[in-house]
Amino acid sequence: MTQPNEVVDLAVALFLTPIILSGARAFKPKVRWFLTGFLGCLLVALMATVVEGFVAYAAFNALEHLMYAAAGVIAGAGAVLTWRRGGAWMP
Amino acid sequence: MSPEPWVVASDAVALVGFSIAFVAIALTPIRRLNAREASVVRVLALCALGIYVFTALSNILEHAGVTAALDPYEDYIEILVFPLIAYSLYQARIGAEMRARIEAEQDLEREHGLLSTLMRLSPAGVMLVDRSGRIAFANEAAVRIFGLRVSSDGAHELPPDLRCTAMRSGEAPALDLKRLAEGITVSGALCALEADGKRLVLSVSSSPLPDTDQLGPEPSTLVLVLDVTEREMARQELMDAQARYAEALEHAVDARTADLLRANQELVEANAAKQQLLRNVSHELRTPLNVVIGLAEVLGEGLAGGLTEEQAKQVGMIREAGEHLLELVNTLLDAQRLESVDTVVVAEPVDVAQQVRTVVEMIEPLALQRGLELTLHVPDRLQAETDPRLLAQVLRNLLSNAVKFTEQGGIDVLVEDLGERFRVVVRDTGIGIPAEALPRIFDAFVQVPRPGGIKPEGTGLGLAICKQIAEALGGSIWVESEFGRGSTFVVELPTASANGTGLSVTHAQEA
Numbered sequence: 001m002t003q004p005n006e007v008v009d010l011a012v013a014l015f016l017t018p019i020i021l022s023g024a025r026a027f028k029p030k031v032r033w034f035l036t037g038f039l040g041c042l043l044v045a046l047m048a049t050v051v052e053g054f055v056a057y058a059a060f061n062a063l064e065h066l067m068y069a070a071a072g073v074i075a076g077a078g079a080v081l082t083w084r085r086g087g088a089w090m091p
Numbered sequence: 092m093s094p095e096p097w098v099v100a101s102d103a104v105a106l107v108g109f110s111i112a113f114v115a116i117a118l119t120p121i122r123r124l125n126a127r128e129a130s131v132v133r134v135l136a137l138c139a140l141g142i143y144v145f146t147a148l149s150n151i152l153e154h155a156g157v158t159a160a161l162d163p164y165e166d167y168i169e170i171l172v173f174p175l176i177a178y179s180l181y182q183a184r185i186g187a188e189m190r191a192r193i194e195a196e197q198d199l200e201r202e203h204g205l206l207s208t209l210m211r212l213s214p215a216g217v218m219l220v221d222r223s224g225r226i227a228f229a230n231e232a233a234v235r236i237f238g239l240r241v242s243s244d245g246a247h248e249l250p251p252d253l254r255c256t257a258m259r260s261g262e263a264p265a266l267d268l269k270r271l272a273e274g275i276t277v278s279g280a281l282c283a284l285e286a287d288g289k290r291l292v293l294s295v296s297s298s299p300l301p302d303t304d305q306l307g308p309e310p311s312t313l314v315l316v317l318d319v320t321e322r323e324m325a326r327q328e329l330m331d332a333q334a335r336y337a338e339a340l341e342h343a344v345d346a347r348t349a350d351l352l353r354a355n356q357e358l359v360e361a362n363a364a365k366q367q368l369l370r371n372v373s374h375e376l377r378t379p380l381n382v383v384i385g386l387a388e389v390l391g392e393g394l395a396g397g398l399t400e401e402q403a404k405q406v407g408m409i410r411e412a413g414e415h416l417l418e419l420v421n422t423l424l425d426a427q428r429l430e431s432v433d434t435v436v437v438a439e440p441v442d443v444a445q446q447v448r449t450v451v452e453m454i455e456p457l458a459l460q461r462g463l464e465l466t467l468h469v470p471d472r473l474q475a476e477t478d479p480r481l482l483a484q485v486l487r488n489l490l491s492n493a494v495k496f497t498e499q500g501g502i503d504v505l506v507e508d509l510g511e512r513f514r515v516v517v518r519d520t521g522i523g524i525p526a527e528a529l530p531r532i533f534d535a536f537v538q539v540p541r542p543g544g545i546k547p548e549g550t551g552l553g554l555a556i557c558k559q560i561a562e563a564l565g566g567s568i569w570v571e572s573e574f575g576r577g578s579t580f581v582v583e584l585p586t587a588s589a590n591g592t593g594l595s596v597t598h599a600q601e602a
Contacts, residue, residue, distance in 0.1 A: 003166065005166045005167065005169075009170050013173045016177045020173070020177045020180055023184055024180060026187065039176075062101075065098045065101035065105075068101065068143070068147065069102070069105045069108070072107065072108025072147065073104065073108045075112035076107070076112045077108075079115035082116075086122070087122045
């Protein structure tokens with residue numbers, strides 16, 4: 001069953017994602033790609049969380065957890081790369 | 092709730108990934124932000140990542156069937172992730188922009204300081220004239236040069252009686268504030284300025300400043316003024332010195348030219364006297380020589396009585412020596428004539444074919460004596476208007492040379508009618524002329540040694556005289572030769588007499 005806070009989470013994420021991405025134009029292209037991938041995975045995970053309450057629970061639940069795993073991998077890889085380059089995330 | 096291994100595995104991957112990201116962000120320096128801003132950005136990012144570390148841990152515990160106690164907290168704090176990320180990135184961008192702005196301001200201040208110092212120290216006067224013709228800015232040098240005064244509104248003013256007269260004709264006054272206000276461009280215009288009782292020469296340049304919003308609504312004209320009085324005085328002194336030097340040089344050249352003309356005149360007179368002497372001596376020598384030769388012939392032929400064999404031999408030697416001497420005298424006269432260029436062409440109708448036959452007949456005994464075959468190819472008649480005496484002299488010289496320089500074989504003489512010109516060709520099978528000697532063969536006193544280095548007889552004037560005569564007759568002469576194979580001399584002359592040649596032409600009936 002879908003919980004209200006999950007819907008609110010999704011709504012907040014959908015509202016802020018374009019704002020975050022437009023502000024990220026000041027960053028280096030590689031950083032932008034990592035950020036877009038990370039936010040995209042989180043958005044899909046949040047959508048799956050909401051949808052699993054209505055249909056195909058097992059599939060969407062699996063999708064949710066896979067997307068969190070992907071977001072974790074992207075976040076880890078992006079952060080490590082930035083660290084190795086001494087924090088050069090802006091041109 | 093039964094354990095879900097693959098969900099647990101996914102959450103474990105997420106936990107590891109977010110944990111690594113957490114540690115990396117904690118360690119990564121954040122450039123282009125000051126310490127406070129960097130701390131804020133870092134804390135916000137770590138909070139967002141920490142929430143996901145917590146969420147992943149909560150999910151692992153829940154789906155592994157350990158406990159679901161953390162799940163309610165997870166639901167509440169997950170809502171903060173996107174705002175935290177948004178605020179963190181916003182803070183980072185704002186901080187970076189602030190840093191860039193501060194750096195730009197510092198650069199601007201540095202440049203301003205540099206320009207201000209340059210303006211203050213510059214020996215060139217710098218002024219800014221605005222659109223209304225006011226001097227909005229002037230540096231110390233400009234104030235000193237013009238004696239500028241500060242008006243009530245803070246602008247500078249030129250003294251009312253100041254005039255800067257253009258030094259080049261046709262140039263507009265360079266310091267006209269009205270024109271400068273219009274934004275004219277001037278490059279190094281010179282003007283003379285009377286200021287404080289002394290005269291200055293100024294070089295004035297001006298250029299409008301770019302019309303941009305940053306510089307205000309009224310763009311100005313930048314005026315640069317340089318005091319070039321010393322340079323101009325030095326230039327003037329240099330020009331004066333040059334003029335004086337040129338004048339002195341002209342006088343010296345005139346004096347030297349007069350000396351040279353005088354020396355030349357003396358040389359001409361001396362040369363004329365020498366030629367006159369030579370002419371007189373030659374003529375005086377020829378008369379007794381002819382008598383000696385004539386009497387030697389009389390004696391030799393026994394007309395004055397019989398001679399012994401020894402006497403006849405000695406008389407023959409007297410005659411030969413006399414003839415040789417006469418030939419030398421004649422050559423000397425020719426050389427003198429060549430030098431003084433007083434040959435006069437006396438043109439008259441001539442049968443060139445007949446003239447050539449006559450000369451060939453004259454030379455033929457000599458050729459036969461040397462065992463040479465002399466062949467003549469001439470038309471029956473070839474009428475031309477030329478000087479027969481000079482034509483005969485050219486032919487005699489060419490044929491004499493051909494006989495002299497041909498040991499065996501023969502000599503061909505060919506006369507061709509070319510219409511307005513005719514050509515006489517003398518071809519021999521003699522020793523020929525080396526290629527290196529050909530360009531100088533018609534020069535006076537040039538003699539080509541025979542094989543073995545033996546110097547030929549004669550003075551080396553024959554061919555030079557031939558060339559002089561051929562040109563005097565309006566024609567030309569040239570030679571083709573191959574060393575050891577013979578030579579071919581070609582004389583080409585006009586059929587009608589030519590006026591306007593290098594030498595004077597007189598027609599026979601006029602002479």
